[in-house]
Amino acid sequence: MPGKKVHTIADLVREFGVTARTIRFYEAEGMLTPERQGQQRLYHPRDRVRLTLILRGKRLGFTLAEIREIIDLYHADPGELGQLQYFLDKIQERRADLEQKRRDIELTLKELEEVDQTCRQRLSELAHAGSQEAAE
Amino acid sequence: MPGKKVHTIADLVREFGVTARTIRFYEAEGMLTPERQGQQRLYHPRDRVRLTLILRGKRLGFTLAEIREIIDLYHADPGELGQLQYFLDKIQERRADLEQKRRDIELTLKELEEVDQTCRQRLSELAHAGSQEAAE
DNA sequence: ATCATAGTTGACGTTTACGTAAACGGAAAC
DNA sequence: GTTTCCGTTTACGTAAACGTCAACTATGAT
The missing domain is CATH 1.20.5 (Single alpha-helices involved in coiled-coils or other helix-helix interfaces)
Incomplete structure (x- = not known):
């Protein structure tokens, strides 16, 4: 599945074990930027990478603000x-x-x-x- | 200073870089149990050890509940x-x-x-x- | 005696990171 | 055609971990 080009929000929910609410929250915080197809969101590999980084940061006890900083360093x-x-x-x-x-x-x-x-x-x-x- | 037997709350504030509010909060949560001399609190080595463990746990992103569990394992x-x-x-x-x-x-x-x-x-x-x- | 210093006790406020519920949109299944 | 499923939006709710007063109390210095 991770080989696929784009994913729905349910895909990410399954793959990462977080709720859709959480994923949308991260987007509202500007940490994910899914494509829009009509009303639905389409997540690209870039988003999966970012979500991976976010969750890794969370496991380490970083706040979202800190995680954002770290990710910003990457790019x-x-x-x-x-x-x-x-x-x-x-x-x-x-x-x-x-x-x-x-x-x-x-x-x-x-x-x-x-x-x-x-x-x-x-x-x-x-x-x-x-x-x-x-x-x- | 850490060699001293007992410490006031201000001592701990200086030594650990946390506020008195925080220290009292940890006590309210049952994670510290200072002696009482009249109204004042007196912190023994045991409390300093525990505070050390608490702050270490916090740095690792554990919640207080998790930290409590860990400390409980020790004792x-x-x-x-x-x-x-x-x-x-x-x-x-x-x-x-x-x-x-x-x-x-x-x-x-x-x-x-x-x-x-x-x-x-x-x-x-x-x-x-x-x-x-x-x-x- | 009074003033400063250190500590205490409520009590309410705040931020972060979501949870939860309501109300709606589109498409696919029956 | 209407349920059903998946997704969205909006909005209010919440738990954790303290912060921030305000109003004392005790104690030592002046």
């Missing part, structure tokens, strides 16, 4: 030199943010792993105690 | 066997979630790195063109 017209430096700064901000998130994730994963170990150990202890009891 | 009483299996499942959920976030981060970082490269190249081109112009 930024090089423009003039001052703009370029501005973009590079923005990119650095985002990268720093993402690297912080990465550190947070590593920490949390490490801690959860410890808890997991403790649980499993306790579990095997209980199992052992259970078989002991059964043997008595 | 989960082993309890009985059924509970243990439940905890292990919960832990797996969280880990899967975090690993998804990690993949999202890697992707975004990679893409931003490309944009960064493109920008820097364009920048050097412009600089070169500029010196060319100056030479003409």
Whole structure:
């Protein structure tokens, strides 16, 4: 299906697991720009890419405003030199943010792993105690 | 300062860069449990740890409800066997979630790195063109 | 005694990101 | 031809996570 040229809103609903309301909301926010055929919307690959980026950003806890900024970075017209430096700064901000998130994730994963170990150990202890009891 | 035994709310405001309103809100949500000395709140190391976890969770885009769940996993009483299996499942959920976030981060970082490269190249081109112009 | 400083307690306001319901349009199925 | 299905528009509703007063209280400094 993703190979198809254009998609209806229901296609996107199925593919991305979001509601039509959400998709239209993103359009109202200027983050999607489907073609119009009469009254209906037709979504092109470009829109699917953008929706992918939006949802990825959401999973990372970015606000729509931040996601918009990030997407804008992708399609930024090089423009003039001052703009370029501005973009590079923005990119650095985002990268720093993402690297912080990465550190947070590593920490949390490490801690959860410890808890997991403790649980499993306790579990095997209980199992052992259970078989002991059964043997008595 | 973090070595001190107890802290006032203003201490936490300074240390964590959040407002007192926020700290009290987290307490109202049952995520902090400061001691009371008369009317004032006194925050113990335990509260600082929890606040750290809360803010880390926020950076990762977890809701307070999710953060509460995660923190609960840390302090989960082993309890009985059924509970243990439940905890292990919960832990797996969280880990899967975090690993998804990690993949999202890697992707975004990679893409931003490309944009960064493109920008820097364009920048050097412009600089070169500029010196060319100056030479003409 | 009073003034400034720090903290507290409601209570209502605000933003973000949608949910939900009503009312309508077009086309396709029966 | 009229249900049925899919989509649209408009508009009000809502939950989460605080912000922002306003009106105290306690405490230490002057």
